[in-house]
Amino acid sequence: MLLNFRAANHRSLRDEQQLQLHAVYDADRPPGTEWQAVPVAGIFGANAAGKSNVVDALRYMARMVVSSHNIAEPDGGVLREPFRLDREAAADPSWFVVDLHLSDVRHTYGFSVDDDAVLQEWLYDYPHGRRRIIFERNGEEVVPGDSQAARELKVIANVTEPNVLFLSMAARSRQPDFRPVYDWFSTGLNFSSGTSPRLSRQTARLLEEADRAPFLLDLLRASDLGIEDFGVERVEAEESPRWATMRSGAGWIVRTDTGHVELRPWVGHRGRDGIVRMSLHEESAGTRALIHQAARLDRTLLRGGTLVIDEVDSSLHPRLTAALIALFQDKATNPHGGQLLFTSHDATLLGRREGEDILRRDQVWFAEKDRYGETSLVPLSDFKPRQDENRERRYLGGSYGGVPLIDDSFAAAVAASRGDDAEDTEAERP
Structure with missing residues (x-):
């Protein structure tokens, strides 16, 4: 510790x-x-x-x-x-x-x-x-x-x-x-970082091996996100990696013995007709943030260590x-x-x-x-x-410090500057 x-x-x-x-x-x-x-x-x-x-x-x-x-x-x-x-x-x-x-x-x-x-x-x-x-x-x-x-x-x-x-x-x-x-x-x-959109390798591995990730599934189910399942779909891909796609959470390219495969993570939502698979880029920022943190949370809770999240x-x-x-x-x-x-x-x-x-x-x-x-x-x-x-x-209330000190005249100053801008605009009209 x-x-x-x-x-x-x-x-x-x-x-x-x-x-x-x-x-x-x-x-x-x-x-x-x-x-x-x-x-x-x-x-x-x-x-x-x-x-x-x-x-x-x-x-x-x-x-x-x-x-x-x-x-x-x-x-x-x-x-x-x-x-x-x-x-x-x-x-x-x-x-x-x-x-x-x-x-x-x-x-x-x-x-x-x-x-x-x-x-x-x-x-x-x-x-x-x-x-x-x-x-x-x-x-x-x-x-x-x-x-x-x-x-x-x-x-x-x-x-x-x-x-x-x-x-x-x-x-x-x-x-x-x-x-x-x-x-x-x-x-x-x-x-x-709570703001990073990119999946870590550990999280990608958890998504791909759903049966070995009970923590992630329990976490997603308990979080009231409407998610019942998750996994990764494998699709044959061209050789050039699509880095922009990977960073958005939609998928990433890996090299295999027979060529290249695109891994497309998905989560399953329960609908009227059963489980519907949806790509991660269709999920909310909060859902992606939670999935992004899941592997590190799982590892730290199971093995110890220190996890730092900004x-x-x-x-x-x-x-x-x-x-x-x-x-x-x-x-x-x-x-x-x-x-x-x-x-x-x-x-x-x-x-x-x-x-x-x-x-x-x-x-x-x-x-x-x-x-x-x-x-x-x-x-x-x-x-x-x-x-x-x-x-x-x-x-x-400011008793401990650590809060921003906003000048009471802030709103008035903004309003005044808006008024000046409006007068200038009016003066410029023919």
Whole structure:
């Protein structure tokens, strides 16, 4: 599980911002669980407040861990996006740190970079509650921990470019102490966008193998979408892929031993004469969004890990979004402690569903941007909320921050400008 994420100098995150996912209130802990972190965390805020930049900072860290050895050119520097609204900050290092709980062991990993190279990097674990140094890096100097095969790591360090993470190189060299953290970034951490129209490979596979996807069928049936079945039709196709068609959700081309086949996903609606198959591009944006997320939701709930969704409520009804969140709050549907981290504008998620809080008090964060364009993250728990208070109403009323401040003169200014335009138009008439 992700216990903590910290980042600084990335996009609108100028100073250190921390997403602390340890449980704060024992009374709010999901019944029957001893999870080391909360299973759900929602980040709320106004448009352009920086919610997505928090998600992007974690995505950037994952991309560096998994791919820095592939994307970095020798002497090519480091691709990053520092805070641009302050000259000093733009030149300062960017840094990223995670605390993870993997296989009952806590791990801490982090690094800092500037435009030229990796400046610092470190990995610790706590197998018996005490810190064990796996390695520490300062510039191009890598110092292995006492338990490490120093000679092997020295060899790896000698072939690690200044702009490449040492963790990436060591994990791919099959160093066992590096694999838990690397594997979490490569397979245990998944990102998605509520606005993406494109099907993932996992979702395509679920649609094609309907008998092996009871979760998706149950989810679609329970969502009151009128869907009773789904599948994929195979049609012989010409060799050239129709990428536009694929992106729209209507189908995609795959190569087989005998040629090319177009896969056309469909969903079945119950009509007066039985089940009627309809192409995905005939479905609503909400239905496509739900199907798009299904495979990642299924995988995270069954295997654990952390799923990050930017704009989780996009195109989905609030009650459906709340139902998806509830799956992560219940040990029966989330046996391995999978986590859902999301951003949203939907204030109804701060309310209740069937008498229960959709989000607990320690599962809510607010992003707010100041007049200098700097984003700050504030947990709801900082406001010491009562368990029974109406958090949706207080949020919309501005008690927690994270809401847009609309000038009262906004409507009057628009009306006045419209009036000026009308007078100009009238004056121009012959």
